[in-house]
Amino acid sequence: MAEIIIMPKLGFNMNEGKLVQWYKNEGNTVSKGEPLFSVETDKTNMDIEATENGVVKKLLIREGDKIPVTLPIAVVGGADEDVSALIEDAIGQLSGGGAAPAAEEEPAAAPAEAKKAEAKPAAAPKTEGGRMKITPRARRVAAENGLSLEGIQIEGTGWDGGICEQDILDYLESTAIKATPVAQAMAKAEGIELETVTGTGINGKIMKEDVEKALAAKAKAPAAEAACTCQEGEKKFSPDGKEILEEVPYAGVRKVIGDRLSESKFTAPHLYFTQKVNLEKLLEIRKQVNGAQEKKTSVTDYIAKATIIALQKYPDMNASLVGETIVKYKSVNLGIAVASPTGLIVPNIKDSQNLSVVEISKASSPLFEKAREGKLAIDEYTGGTFTISNLGMFGIENFTAIINPPEVGILSISSTKDEPVVVTKEDGTKEIAIKPMMNIQVSVDHRIIDGLLAAQFVTEIKTLLENPISLLV
Amino acid sequence: MKEITYAQAICEALDEEMERDENIVMLGEDIGFIGGNFKTTVGLMEKYGDLRVKDTPISEQGFVGMGVGMALTGLRPVVELMFSDFLLVAADQVINQMAKIRYMSGGQANVPMTIRCPIGAGRSSAAQHSQSMQAMVAQFPGCKIVVPSTAQEAKGLLKTAIRDDDPVIFFEHKMEYNKKYQLDDIVEPIPLGKARIAREGKDITIVATSSMVMKSEEAAEKLAKEGIDCEVIDLRTIVPLDKETIIESVKKTGKLIVADEAHERCGIGAEIAAAVADDIFYYLDAPCGRVNNPNVPLPFSPALEFPLIPSADKVYEKVKTYFK
Amino acid sequence: MKVKNYSKEQLTGFYETMFKMRRFEEETFEFYKKGMMAGLAHLYLGEEAVATGVCAALKEDDYIGSTHRGHGHLVARGAEIDRMMAEILGKETGYSNGKGGSMHIMAMDKGILGANGIVGGEIPIATGAAYTIKYKGTDQVAVSFMGDSATNEGTFHESINMAAAWDLPCVYVIENNLYGISVDIRDVTNTPDLAVRAKAYDIPGVVVDGMNVLEVFEAAKKAVKRAREGKGPTIIECKTYRWQGHHVGDPATYRKRRSETEKEDWMARCPVTNLRKELLEAEIVTEEEITALEARVEEEIQAAVKFAADSPYPEAEEAFTDVFQQGTL
Secondary structure, X not given: OOEEEEOOOOOOOOOEEEEEEEOOOOOOEEOOOOEEEEEEXXXXXXXXXXXXXXXXXXXXXXXXXXXXXXXXXXXEEOOOOOOHHHHHHHHHHHHHOOOOOOOOXXXXXXXXXXXXXXXXXXXXXXXXXXXXXXXXXXXXXXXXXOOOOOOOOOOOOOHHHOEOXXXXXXXXXXXXXXXXXXXXXXXXXXXXXXXXXXXXXXXXXXXXXXXHHHHHXXXXXXXXXXXXXXXXXXXXXXXXXXXXXXXXXXXXHHHHHHHHHHHHHHHOOEEEXXXXXXXXXXXXXXXXXXXXXXXXXXXXXXXXXXXXXXXXHOHHHOEEEEXXXXXXOOOOOEEEOEEXXXXXXXXXXXXXXXXXXXXXXXXXXXXXXXXXXXXXXXXXXXXXXXXXXXXXXXXXXXXXXXXXXXXXXXXXXXXXXXXXEEEEOOOOXXXXXXXXXXXXXXXXXXXXXXXXXXXXXXXHHHHHHHOOXXXXX | OEEEEHHHHHHHHHHHHHHHOOOEEEEEOOOOXXXXXXXXXXXXXXXXXXXXXXXXXXXXXXXXXXXXXXXXXXXXXXXXXXXXXXXXXXXXXXXXXXXXXXXXXXXXXXXXXXXXXXXXXXXXXXXXXXXXXXXXXXXXXXXXXXXOOOHHHHHHHHHHHHHOOOOXXXXXXXXXOOOEEEEOOOOOOOOOOOOEEEEOOOXXXXXXXXXXXXXXXXXXXXXXXXXXXXXXXXXXXXXOOOHHHHHXXXXXXXXXXXXXXXXXXXXXXXXXXXHHXXXXXXXXXXXXXXXXXXXXXXXXXXXXXXXXXXXXXHHHHHHHOOOO | OOHHHOOHHHHHHHHHHHHHHHHHHHHXXXXXXXXXXXXXXXXXOOOHHHHHHHHHOOOOOOEEEEOOOOHHHHHHOOOOHHHHHHHHOOOOOOOOOOOOOHHHOOOHHHOEEEEOOOOOOHHHHHXXXXXXXXXXXXXXXXXXXXEHHHXXXXXXXXXXXXHHHOOOOEEEEEEEOOEEOOEEHHHHOOOOOOHHHHHHHOOOEEEEEOOOHHHHHHHHHHHHHHHXXXXXXXXXXXXXXXXXXXXXXXXOHHHHOOOOOHHHHHHOOOHHHXXXXXXXXXXXXXXXXXXXXXXXXXXXXXXXXXXXXXXXXXXXXXXXXXXXXXXXX
């Protein structure tokens, strides 16, 4: 049975999707579960599998095209099936949606009656009275796994053909990237993202050979696309004679990050305030806390807690500019920047406003883990309200972070170093002592945040960190 | 362990409780001289005398009302109605008096009274002696409703019912009376309001009352051979309703069937389905199902009666509709 | 009955109880007319001699089952009238914290097994109390008050049949005020006297003037004695009349069907004013003494009215209490 393939909505906030790659050409046969195309979302690429067996009848958009979600992108049908009516319908939808179809030639004309007979709605899940037939439990499991149901194509096997929990679990299982352990290890060692590898094993599982193939393709690609004018043996040179080490396209996740940061830096006038924090007491308390329990807390956890408290005291900082409105949030979804295989990513702890230091630690560890493995779900790195970025572990003395839009501020944490500082003793005399000191800096969007508020905010964090008992009560 | 019938287990519970508390007095039709129409009070009149085990005239309103008066003045009457159908004859005393006096008095009075009566079809007793009234009385606040399954359960729950300071309607199943069961030598009272997981499973929850528990277990055995793992919950009491146990189970399985012998309309199944939808809608992976007597009176002819009675096969068939 | 046969204390006691009932019900009627009372109340005005005479024959640990027209029974048993009035107004300080109202004022500590809203509903309950007495072997009795119409309920027959068969210490008191709401008992029952039904159970059945407290008292004394001696139940039918309709909102125009002056004729036989007159004429009490007694009762009534009016309504959560003694709803 013919069906229209649509641009999937892969996250709550995803409005359009970019087609990265077609794995099949027109005329190719495709089996259910086989990857059909790859879509770039905000920060990851995702393979989408075919939901029916058939032949790719028509590809409606080109690789690199960006179109709104749920619009048709291809038509798949039976080998001998006449799907011209369906193609026409899909093109109609596309042009109505404002996206240019890739198809240049007109679809083959067919008698009007035949069109009617053949024209079937997209094989979306069975619906009843226009509503998706899905059980409440399946809906919940989908939501828990960050799976948007809009436009999704899942065959229901539950009550009366509706989608049940097992269908969602099967779907999630089928869309997860499957690779053999050898393939995984090899990809990791070679810096190959599994998302970009086409699997040829059973159910599209990525095999060792697939990674090898991807490696070979990667090695070849720069050669083919290199913008060099001359070549000497293995060496590559730029037009003005500089020897090139490697050429990487500015695209995909790198481009998303880059574009967002430049947008932030150029639209939001940044303003910075630095404070020096004495961490002596905090390090002592952390030692006690970690001695008393299994879950080890990090300095970042305490800084996160201090930031959360300060954000609740100064809710103007926990805000975003949405169009013409400044929205201040009660929820503190605290983002913590982490290095991931594809660049810096900021998972956030949802509704962190009431969490204790230990709870923050427990909530953040799995997020960091997933971030490092590139496995964050979309909803785990969107929807933040404020960000902290800690480069202390790299020994940085001081740095300035760019605000993660649409937030209005970001806190940069530098390393802790023993420094001579002047301390006032109980009797009022002063002396020089060696204390563990750390620089923190807040960057704010000056359109929304005034200097005084930013200064108060960063000072509040300093005060909290220097009186760490207040973080534990 | 010993092997005795369900009726004997009931009789043992009555005997042990009467032995323990001399304020327990029994009223009912044919409970004395012949030891009960269903032989649940055999030997008790001989043992405790005809003032404590009283054969009454056929005056259900009268002697149920007397039970209320006795309960208000310091006794713990156990009143037997020969068939649960007769609750309707005594309905004013059961529903307007027994169940409401504590409330109307603002808590001044308790009515520590137990009404025992058998439910269930299967004896060609026709429309007025085959009904299961547990759902109907559950509609009215003020009395606790017990629907025991096995003989062991019936004995333990009857002891608690008698000791309870509130009115309790205790529904025995007449088709169980002559069945033999293994019984512990000592059966402790079983708390009211705590359901029993009769069989653990992960695929579907079957909440059952009275003999439907055993029928559901039988169906579950058969289904297990087909790879369907049923959890069977013996509800034990309809009031209080152990929602917690049901909800925990349905959270796990996502599917619920309620098996009860009363008529389907406005029954326990509807009540539990609504309660589950209220509390854990997003855990439901299929509509809640019911296995009941259909909404027709029970007919006389076995050819008509048996096809109506909820059976193990009906539970089996119902479960199968969830796993096509 | 001659007043001379009774002590002054006993006679003033009868009068005080009847006067208190009279004033209690007049104030209840006032509550209704002033819109202070929700729902309705069935007044005992006119029937005071029945409850007063019967309850005078009882001991403190005896039981009574009361009816929807039950205020008089409670006053006669010595229930606290301020808590009664508070209950009638649905206040938190009422006997049932506002959950019962006029029809269900219960005072368990006075042996009152409930005022029953179902006609005939209390008869088996009082009979059950009599069974307890027999089982425990005490010398208590149980009295079942009922209206004329309750004698046509199944519970009347079922209960008295059992009480007679088992010699239970129960006294069945029929307050025959002639009407079941609007229906004249004489139109729906073939015997003018209801007590004749006692013959069917082979127990004593007596008819007394329910407007005369002494006659009622004498009959009750005899029935109670018989019951205490283990000889079984008695039916006492008291011929009486209610001044008002079935309840406070019933104009009772139906009563003119038989006689234009039916109400006035009965009111001329008022048990309260007639006893007062008799006590003064027989010089058992002086005008000063009886006025002082009335003033004392009036003071108690006014205090009760004030208590009830000033008491707060229960919190809405109160509705969720007292369903069960143990466990959850």
